[in-house]
Amino acid sequence: MTSSDDEKRRPRYRFSRVFDEMEERFDEMFGSIMDAFAFDKPSWDIERQCLVPLSQVAETEDKVIVTIDLPYVDKENIKLNATEKTLEVDAKTNRAICFDKWGTVQKCTEFNCFRKKIKLPAEIKPNEAKATFKSGILEVQILKRIERTPIKID
Numbered sequence: 097m098t099s100s101d102d103e104k105r106r107p108r109y110r111f112s113r114v115f116d117e118m119e120e121r122f123d124e125m126f127g128s129i130m131d132a133f134a135f136d137k138p139s140w141d142i143e144r145q146c147l148v149p150l151s152q153v154a155e156t157e158d159k160v161i162v163t164i165d166l167p168y169v170d171k172e173n174i175k176l177n178a179t180e181k182t183l184e185v186d187a188k189t190n191r192a193i194c195f196d197k198w199g200t201v202q203k204c205t206e207f208n209c210f211r212k213k214i215k216l217p218a219e220i221k222p223n224e225a226k227a228t229f230k231s232g233i234l235e236v237q238i239l240k241r242i243e244r245t246p247i248k249i250d
Contacts (some may be wrong), residue, residue, distance in 0.1 A: 097165070122224075123146075132158065136224055140207065141211070142205060143248045144211070145208050145209065145211070146207060146208075146209045146210060147168055147193065147206050147207045147211075148210070148211065148212050149164050149185070149187075149210040149212055150164070150165040151164045151165070153212055153214060153216065154218060155217050155218060157226050157236060158239060159237055159239050160217065160218055160220055160235050160236065160237075160238050160242055161236070161237045161238075161241060162183055162214060162216075162235070162236045162238075163233060163234070164210075164233070164234040164236075165184075165232065165233060166187050166188050166210055166230045166232055166234050167189075167235075168189040168191055168232070169187045169188070169189055169190065169232065170190050173187055173188040173189075173190070174187045174229065174234065175177060175187070176227060176236065178222035178225055178238065179222060180219045180220060180221075180222060181205075181215065181219060182213055182214060182215055182216060183213075183216060184211075184213045184214070185209075185210065185211070185212050185234065186209065186210070186211050187209060187210045187238070188208065189207070189208050189209060190208070192207065192208050194206045200243075202226055216238075218240045218241075219241040219244050220238040220239065220240055221240070222238070223236065224238065224239045225237070225238040226238075
């Protein structure tokens with residue numbers, strides 16, 4: 097590969113990165129607008145056959161507590177991933193969930209998983225998360241990232 101080939105590829109890479117950043121910012125902005133005006137987002141993804149589970153986020157002084165409703169799921173089929181600002185859940189159901197007479201289209205639609213990415217109200221310590229699952233309810237408790245720095249007084 098010659099140096100002119102490298103030069104041709106670099107602008108495309110930079111151009112692609114710009115579009116990725118624009119898409120990410122648009123998603124953030126659109127999500128904020130949806131939240132501000134209380135528009136409901138779809139609770140399903142028909143292509144992936146996934147439902148968005150009901151969830152609740154609570155905050156105490158030192159931790160964030162996320163509760164997620166996962167009916168028809170076994171503990172072994174739950175995958176959790178956390179970053180400092182988000183919690184993602186992906187859970188496969190042990191049987192298909194079917195909705196007859198779905199909206200205006202009269203057909204049966206089946207779902208076989210739950211998937212959701214939750215923005216957390218505070219930065220957390222992902223490595224110190226603890227989760228319990230009982231009777232279809234997943235509870236995740238995660239310590240907040242609270243950094244205190246002593247300040248010297250002159």
